[in-house]
Amino acid sequence: MIDHHIDTLFDKARLLAKRAQLPGLAIVVQHNDQQHFCLYGTQSIDTNMPLNKHTVFPISSLTKAMTACLVGILVAQNKLAWDQPVQHILPDFNPQFTLVHLVTHTLGLPPYAMDYLGFLGFSSTDMLKALTHCSQTSAPTEFAYNNLGFVALEKIIEITLNCSFERALSRFIFKPLNMQRSSCGKQAYLQHTNKASPHRRAFNLKGNAPLALSRFPHQLLGAAGINCSIEDMGKWLKFWTHNQHDKLNMTAQEQAHLTHGVIPCTINAKTGHYAGGWLIEKRASYTINRHTGGFPGITSFLLTVKEKQLGIGMLCNRSSIIPQKIADIFLQLFIDADYPNTQFAILSPRALAHYCFSKVPALGKPKDTAKLIGHYHNPIVGDITITPELTFGIGPMNYQIQLSPFKTNIFKGRFDNHDLQQSLGSMKIKILQEQAGKALQLRLYSDKIECFMVPEGGRITFTRCKETKDNSSLNEYKHTS
Template structure:
């Protein structure tokens, strides 16, 4: 399945690597920062699970390990003021060149160094065909950059002693459950924020595409097959969302209100929200854009409210400056403590190997609590996350805490590697006083390859020349049940068979392919073009079951006739 989502994780100096989602892949190149490029650069491929568990990835279910209160020793700062200012001076040219090469409609960028804003500027337009410009206060959807914001919120609650990172989720949400009862009792907030619960990659996302809301999706996580607990990494928007929901319940408020109380209001992030309606109603907002036949179009919207903690926040470059200052200032902004330092530092520690080394002397990629965590060739901690909606947004944030340096890049175009290329070029110039790699085609090429991931191996647009439909339409019509996806209706209409799914009965037209197999156009953030629908017809010449290929990644896509 193609996954732009919002962040993936991986890394490896001296090699070009990509790993799966984390809606965060990381890319590194020999001779560069050697650090992970966090990333929406992810798609349907998954990193191999670590062969040997590390100190933060337990091979067998044991009590949650205590998290260290202090990060490992780090290299001292190595960038001079002149290097950083030189990179900032060239950033305008980098951005304009990147926009010229891609045509991305709008972009907003901020750079922070040692509690000071060095760069804050918008480019392009909010919507194609509309001359209103993007500025520092234009609101963008953050996609998976919402995750490090969410872990900051939880760190604030941890600092207030209401919850602890190693609290079992059921302590605050007794109804939460996964398929294994032991795991259900022991999985912690940290396990879900680090994507090490055993849930499969992007568990629950297809339910969101069908229109289900947060409570339904979280309740259905108990049907998902589990990989080894705390010994495998798989990026899950709704696993993280479930943990955030538990924290909100512990405080007796909604997640959206908790985010505002703990983080947005104290930091003066007046244009930041975890409510989609606030983004949709913002007068100065960037519309989503996709590329159609080489041209950018504002075709629709993406309501990520169901996964708000993982992908539903919206913000501006100006507001993100305040948050980057908080991260780089150990929980303080302007000398004022907003988030407890010890609780925040825990989010910056490696919690799970997200991508094991793929080459001799290669470096592993790690995921922390809502962050891709890596260490570059100079031993510097590097925090990163990217976000992306296939329906039209791409974002990234990268911090070098020992340098006190951070950059955020927000765009209103589908993920093509634009924000990652701008950020990597900036760090490249800062480190080497020149650009040593043309990052845009490098990262863009990886996105292009991933764009094809997860598509069916059958070309449903071209039925076999001798294709025949084995049974009349009424053999397939009826109502079918599925405990995970809910009921499905198959109806006969003048235009042919139609499949209806989801709480709103979304209609998917079925086109005959061959035998008892039909195709349908997938929809939503995780759409992969045409996919298959295969009916099982027994002796009575009436279908008893139907399997939907696109919904069957985890073996949950078979519906049984009612």
């Protein structure tokens, strides 16, 4: 019966992958003491080399469970404590924040606060410095997904062990679990000869196109920097389904804390709880732990049901909802035939649109955009410049904006950089004050997030954008050149 379920799952997975025109998909299923692998497609459409069990993928946000596990190991060794204030190790942080707040995304900050700086070329040190100036929008108990909390954990691990994060991973996780092809960071990924290249859906919806790796946010090592093969993912999967805490010198209690919540963090009634790099769905007789990861052009997925010694891991070299669909089929076959189908299908057109933005034709420049020229400075981020060529510069990076008139005194545009477009959405520039054709005061914001610079004191606010007709409530950015 089990073999039949495995065959059915893999047949359906291959069919879904073929219909979605995925370049490649690797799957591992853990059931009791056995592992089963399914490999579909190629490492890259450029080489046509088939995937194998040793092909390395960036696993993006699945990294978070490994970072949290490292913290759990140090807690078990009495080198850290879950209720320890972050400020004891990183002095610039809010004294309210503890390690639990970092692990469970309960800092009270807006969702994805300061993440966009990673796409602009800033280091993790710069991003954490900016994060300490970010305004709180709620008490430090409310869930809001934030990658930089795990970058802070990365720094805490490095300071506690007096070694690099990469070395800590190798010593405490990779070697004990015999994860021979796992690594950390962009350079380590590029050095692998057997690696999966990221792809996006071709603009004509036929086939795939490779994506460049130049702007992967691998500086977010603690949040999204690990690379794994599907074989190594299987070893990591077995650690969680088979009570192998002793392999990492952890206690069963610490391992349970990471999957069931050191302090249970409720997201909402529909999605359940969040623990150390895991989304928790509690059912009547078992608990499902899962997490999804994704860079542009890469999707990763991991799901465990510890009570049944059951789990599935997936790595795909294109952004796709197919792993979510396969996970639902997996749960229906092995757990509950009536398990609800995923709702991620409704995101398919939107997800596809995100990856086509870079191919959308230029919108054309309106005649009066010359008045958008301005130069602003922030002590944390550096220069913010808008040039006559409509180049938007922040710190070390420059990007083109394709602008068009939107409303009175407001221009709307898209970034030419695909990753930045995904991170920030559509940019709007509102002229608050102008003189001699130049903007003396203006407001920059996007339809996804607000990330604007206030020169006084180097403060950066980062909040959800809300349209307003009252100009007096808008943040003003003063001309400093």
